[in-house]
Amino acid sequence: MLNLRFIQENPELVVEKLKKKNFNAQQIVDEIIALYKKKNEIQAKGDQVKSEMNRISKEIGNLMREGKKSEADVAKDKTAELKESIKQLDEEFAKIDDQVFALQVQLPNIPAEIVPVGKTPEDNLIVARKDEIPVLPEDKLPHWELAKKYDIIDFELGVKLTGAGFPVYKGKGSILQRALINFFLTEAGKAGYLEVQPPLMVNEDSGFGTGQLPDKEGQMYHVTLDNLYLIPTAEVPVTNIYRDVILEVKDFPVKNCAYSACFRREAGSYGKDVRGLNRLHQFDKVEIVQVALPETSYERLDEMVAHVAGLVEKLELPYRILRLCGGDMSFTSALTYDFEVYSAAQEKWLEVSSVSNFESFQANRLKLRYRDEITKKPQIAHTLNGSALALPRIVAALLENNQTPEGIRIPKVLVPFCGFEMIN
RNA sequence: GGAGAGAUGGGUGAGUGGCUGAAACCAGCAGUUUGCUAAACUGCCGUACGGGUAACCGUACCGGGGGUUCGAAUCCCCCUCUCUCCGCCA
Incomplete structure (x- = not known):
């Protein structure tokens, strides 16, 4: 399995080198790069929402300890929307992650420089x-x-x-x-x-x-x-x-x-x-x-x-x-x-x-x-x-x-x- | 196959809802001390993904998967594996 970052940073190289294995990787590589980009965006967004969620949860914990129950309840109300958002982003992330992986395992290893060109x-x-x-x-x-x-x-x-x-x-x-x-x-x-x-x-x-x-x-x-x-x-x-x-x-x-x-x-x-x-x-x-x-x-x-x-x-x-x-x-x-x-x-x-x-x-x-x-x-x-x-x-x-x-x-x-x- | 117990960082092992990414100890790394060795002391010491030149920051991960909850190593369900006893057996 080729490394994702490597594919992302060297797409032309991967496609070019795999030709020697008589493998046309263009489409797979293109798809991987598009999905990878999307995946990163979703992760960034998800991490941000989760960070906010963690912050509120901590705040609620502090309020509860101080006995400020009504203030804690107000904070709780804010979490429902975040929770739903996290759920959606996680699902989307998992889906793309699976797609990327499915494509990634289809790519053969890159042949070494000295591998002879040939088919049979x-x-x-x-x-x-x-x-x-x-x-x-x-x-x-x-x-x-x-x-x-x-x-x-x-x-x-x-x-x-x-x-x-x-x-x-x-x-x-x-x-x-x-x-x-x-x-x-x-x-x-x-x-x-x-x-x-x-x-x-x-x-x-x-x-x-x-x-x-x-x-x-x-x-x-x-x-x-x-x-x-x-x-x-x-x-x-x-x-x-x-x-x-x-x-x-x-x-x-x-x-x-x-x-x-x-x-x-x-x-x-x-x-x-x-x-x-x-x-x-x-x-x-x-x-x-x-x-x-x-x-x-x-x-x-x-x-x-x-x-x-x-x-x-x-x-x-x-x-x-x-x-x-x-x-x-x-x-x-x-x-x-x-x-x-x-x-x-x-x-x-x-x-x-x-x-x-x-x-x-x-x-x-x-x-x-x-x-x-x-x-x-x-x-x-x-x-x-x-x-x-x-x-x-x-x-x-x-x-x-x-x-x-x-x-x-x-x-x-x-x-x-x-x-x-x-x-x- | 039957009954029970358990799975936490490199290792031992604490931790029954928030201050725990996780005590303590051991191992390891860097340093101080030392004539050398040993010992003592101080600091560091998981992985992955994302962001950043970097320092660092965010997120996830306490066997795996799902659930409850504002919040789960901790509570519930399913699975896998390990150990102990019984049975069977090379």
């Missing part, structure tokens, strides 16, 4: 690549076939228990999952992230704080009986730790990591792109989250990107890093880097991580602030997060790229976590 994933900018594609035998298999061959992931069993997109990991498949989670958390810990285990369900306030609600309600599983949402990513509970918090400068940088299962409805996505592990309703992910000072948040973003790059390197996977173009970025992000690994049997790139700086967009909703050392006033902080990493597509690439006639080779770095070197 083709316009994303490849900023780094390490893409020596492994040479696989003629009879190479996609991961869903390998999963069946070695009996490590059972998609049909998941359908029986729950439905499509809820696979059952078995034996070495299950151990591989556990090993990856442990590896990712260990690496994050080494990089200074404090590990947390968050709840897997969140309330509405949390959903709003990170931007899932109200716009993307259909993406989450909703437990209606208790009005809770299954988290689509640990970003939601972990970032919301800092909702309504005022940090001190000495608290920075704030770095948290968390493993969680993630739940996504993925309504409307079917077909060959969702085969096997490519797109699931439930999957595992280790997330890294940072709260940063505005002036250093882009340094923190670079640090996070470097951390994620280190992970895919250690897993010996071909990868590339994309700087997302305006049209492919999320609503809430100011700058996003996607990581893709190459899945050599499917012969396609799979997104395994998305690392973003949200600047003050989430923090505004979260009321996440820090106390400025000089002015001592609360200022909006910046939030960032990234996958480090999401498991299923990593597993898909590992299985496909490391298949050999003898079985599937486990990358060296994972062997101590797995306890075996081959899946066979």
Whole structure:
């Protein structure tokens, strides 16, 4: 959510910058400014009337204490009109306030200066690549076939228990999952992230704080009986730790990591792109989250990107890093880097991580602030997060790229976590 | 699920209709004293919106929403959450 004052003071800038996200903000911004002006007028008027009301009330109190009941009654007569006026102004104010808010939440975050112009994933900018594609035998298999061959992931069993997109990991498949989670958390810990285990369900306030609600309600599983949402990513509970918090400068940088299962409805996505592990309703992910000072948040973003790059390197996977173009970025992000690994049997790139700086967009909703050392006033902080990493597509690439006639080779770095070197 | 108690500023905790945006204490910040540390003393010390270059001023906020009243942290209603006991249970 963009700051109201900021919109009001920089309307042309907002409209201009949002064009990069292929978003025409002109009308919304115009309406916001008109309403904002009106809102201020009503507030000024209301505050004045309330001030008068408070003054009379105090006077009545004094008169009563002095026993001047008849004078107090005279004063009381004056209040009826003021009271009615306050009621009307309050109602009008609330109405406009709601209208402004409804418009405000429709505006996406402003993209950073270096975000490439573009509309589709083709316009994303490849900023780094390490893409020596492994040479696989003629009879190479996609991961869903390998999963069946070695009996490590059972998609049909998941359908029986729950439905499509809820696979059952078995034996070495299950151990591989556990090993990856442990590896990712260990690496994050080494990089200074404090590990947390968050709840897997969140309330509405949390959903709003990170931007899932109200716009993307259909993406989450909703437990209606208790009005809770299954988290689509640990970003939601972990970032919301800092909702309504005022940090001190000495608290920075704030770095948290968390493993969680993630739940996504993925309504409307079917077909060959969702085969096997490519797109699931439930999957595992280790997330890294940072709260940063505005002036250093882009340094923190670079640090996070470097951390994620280190992970895919250690897993010996071909990868590339994309700087997302305006049209492919999320609503809430100011700058996003996607990581893709190459899945050599499917012969396609799979997104395994998305690392973003949200600047003050989430923090505004979260009321996440820090106390400025000089002015001592609360200022909006910046939030960032990234996958480090999401498991299923990593597993898909590992299985496909490391298949050999003898079985599937486990990358060296994972062997101590797995306890075996081959899946066979 | 049943019964009861409660929700006040960073923390503890006072406050049953006006002099309370809120005592006191602790923590924190600035200063005085001090050879250093400690202690003592003095002052400051919530957030948001609006106005003002600023000092500051106005308004709102004592879990959330509504009501009574000239006036509500305080009285009434609804909701949420927390705690205690009982039941159930990993």
